[in-house]
Amino acid sequence: MVTVGIDPHKHVHVAVAVDADGRRISRPLTIKNDAALIGVLLKWIRSIADGTPVTWAIEDGRGFARSLADGLLLAGHEVVWVPTRLMAAHRKLHAATGSKSDPVDAAAVAHAAIATPGLDRHRIDERVRELRVLVDLRADLVRRRTMVINQVKAYTHLWLDHTPGDLTRKPGMTALTRFLEDSDLGPHVRRVLTEMTGETADLNQRIRSLEFTIRELVEPLAPALLEITGISHVSAAVLLAEIGDITRFSSSAKLARYTGCAPIPVYSSDKERYRLHRGGNRRLNSVLYTTAIVQQRFHPGARDLLARHTPTKGARGARRVLKRHLIDVIHRAMVRDRASWQHHITQHQLAA
Secondary structure, X not given: OEEEEEEEOOOEEEEEEEOOOOOEOOOOEEEEOOOOHHHHHHHHHHHHHOOOOXXXXXXXXXXXXXXXXXXHHHOOOEEXXXXXHHHHHHHHHHOOOOOOOHHHHHHHHHHHHHHOOOOOEOOEOHHHHHHHHHHHHHXXXXXXXXXXXXXXXXXXXXXXXXXXXXXXXXXXXXXXXXXXHHOOOOHXXXXXXXHXXXXXXXXXXXXXXXXXXXXXXXXXXXXXXXXXXXXXXXXXXXXXXXXXXXHHOOOHHHHHHHHOOOOEEOOEXXXXXXXXXXXXXXXXXXXXXXXXXXHHHHOHHHHHHHHHHHHHHHHHHHHHHHHHHHHHHHHHHHHHHHHHOOOOOEOHHHHO
């Protein structure tokens, strides 16, 4: 068995091949991240592996390496994702003290994959890939809109001693436009505020258009998920985009750890104690927090659960209990939805 560890970057990738015992069997390969990437990598590994099964382990920087992982999977190879923290731990374990380089990182990725057989396997779901692009674009537009709105509010407060209302909605934008038309402003300040207001209106329109498209894509993929109180179409899209095929999590406990909702044991001397997990996927954790807040307001069962745990755990501790319970509910709903999917998902077993 040969494991290839890859340290991905924007312009180049660095690969190191090791055997089942973790010994390097080749010199590190540095290759350009271009259209010829997959062909060169496969030619290189064929000259080394000599027919031995190959597992490709990639450091979990999917923004740079997703196309690489797709190409290797479609070529019939197994691809696993290695979390950066796990790679860093194996770098400290295997490399010389303080040693840090791309080949060292690539070797650490391979060692981590050998030592952790249960790592997430890469798979390709075309519908989820398309949804992920829309979700990422919407998140980027929302960040840009927030920045522009904050600037508009700062300028109107500075020049007009006025604080606008909700500029993400049409009534707030209309009221601000009328207020600016009736205000006594210099030509340059008026131009700045007018352009920023127009940019905000354009971002609002683009975000609404994206949300309409996301709704059309999500509804056939997550009918059970959308029935959960507090899960909007955008929240469901984020869950699908970040989790993908729910079958990669065999239990809700594993999903809870992935989202950062599973408490971490920190006790010793037989004194049991747990603390908040501040790691995990923060985008998913944010969705769960929002869902918990909505359920606290509108779901009787959630209010009862919070009332039972608040006296002993406090408001924040009780909310963490609710988030962990929501993981169970979401996992069951996504499993039901996954069972109804009819489209093809490319996996190593299917591609081999």
